[in-house]
Amino acid sequence: MANRITLNMITQRSIEEGVAMEKGKTTPEYFEACSIIEMHDDDVKALGLVPNQLVRVTSECGNVVVKTVKGRQSLYPGLAFIPQGVWANQVVPPRTQATGEPQYSGFPVTVEPVNGEKRKSALELVQGAVGMWRGDQ
């Protein structure tokens, strides 16, 4: 069992994210729709994860804690998916290959289980990144 593995990350829209986004990005629905990661069963087993266990995802430009879920849409081993949104964008590299478009799909991340940590809310992540987070208001 590995302590951490390296996967290829992609991030795209999910309908759950779409519905929750229109309801509001501070809602519990948005939190549950987007603060998750989907992986292939082989990779979940390699990390010894149990369903709903939290993991830290780290890329070249940041890290984020998300929940492991078994998605309806399957991936092949080595590929990981976080729905587009606040959590994914904590790790998306801003490099654009001179096109203006960030590397939303196809960048390396390491995934490792975490203990004693919680997922942060969307507001805490975004306001925290720019020094405006004032705690749970």
Added chain:
Amino acid sequence: MPKKVENVGCPYCGVCCDDLVVTVSDDGKQILEVENACAIGNQIFHHATGSERIRLPRLRQPDGTYKDISYEEAVDYAAKVLYNAKKPLIYGFGSTNCEGMAAAAKVAEKAGAVLDNCASICHGSSFLAIFDNGYPSCTLGETKNRADVIVYWGANPAHAHPRHMSRYSIFPRGFFTGKGHMSRKIIVIDPRHTDTAQVADIYLQVKQGHDYELFDAFRAVVRGHEIPDVVAGIKREQIVEVANILKKARFGTIFYGMGLCHSDGRNHNVDIAISLTRDLNDYTKWTIMAMRGHYNITGPGAVWSWQYGYPYCLDLTKKDIAHMNPGETSSIDLAMRDEVDAFINIGTDAGAHFPIDAVKHLRKHPWITIDPNINMASEISDLHIPVGIVGVEVPGIVYRMDNVPIQYRKVIDPPEGVISDEELFERIYRRLSELEADEAVKEHAKAAPEGVRAGE
């Protein structure tokens, strides 16, 4: 008696469903029911009359909280931010009408700003490929009425364009496609076995980031060349089988999405998709279409191309000379190089959808959000200006993903006092003109020689 409004356009995705039926309460203030919309479109209409709507502009205070201010004060603040900035960036336009986009462009030109839209992080690569290689496309109606082979490549309409398959591609019965789904072949190519792949006749699980190679293999087979045993994770036999289906189609459409534009290669992936489409036209009729995300994100490309000759990443810092060069004048690149000193986020949420590093860079400078709703951008802004929701409270022209313009209507009034994007930008433009005129008077006074003036 509740009123039913028919043929309402949906302000969510690029499919622009215009068959919604919205039931409005007797007093015209509540939306009671929305028929025909997908789950996301439904949510937009019902959210409009929710209690959480913002009714006045909010200005950030020194203690970090927001204070309500008048629209007049907000317009003055926004105009002064733009006036004082050397190179402001006005970005977004995912959720507004063409009238608002044209008004914003006037402001950008007056302020010497960079004007960019969500295509910059979405289908911008498609523009680059289309400039290089053309766009053998069609309307969604032609696909519905003629297509017997549909390819979804790097696109997942089941999640991102929920009614695309039922209105235009897979299921509808068209003029020459009377059997609907039964007479069509559906091919889905994606690294994930998506919900869209569930309805495919053939699914190819391409290795992520290797789309270009697979397109290349299809082109080679179509032209009668040999290919390796496996390309991009797909066996030769499958590639040959699909290539033959493509060649034998009566009419085909390739719908492609972010799987091509967001992966390594970007515009080159789209470029070769267009080349494959062109190759197939040696045998039969093939078309290609970008799965544009928002309901009117095709709009700024149409409006600004007409106004300035470029669809996005417009540098108007020289005011009357437009310049476009993605990589240099694109929002993310400008942000990462710290080249802009003010940011207006309009009809989008850069706070949630930009990589967080770009958000950090942009937040070093004044940040104004123009949006009907609270979102991540509004919660890190200096100023949040609420506006009416286009398609629900504000009418206007939108461009569907196939470049067909549609007149959207409103079904209810916006909350009392809340204005449209177009009116807001017109008011900012007038205030900018006043500031410019004031400065011209001061400059004139400074330039005038000391002593007696003519007429005195």
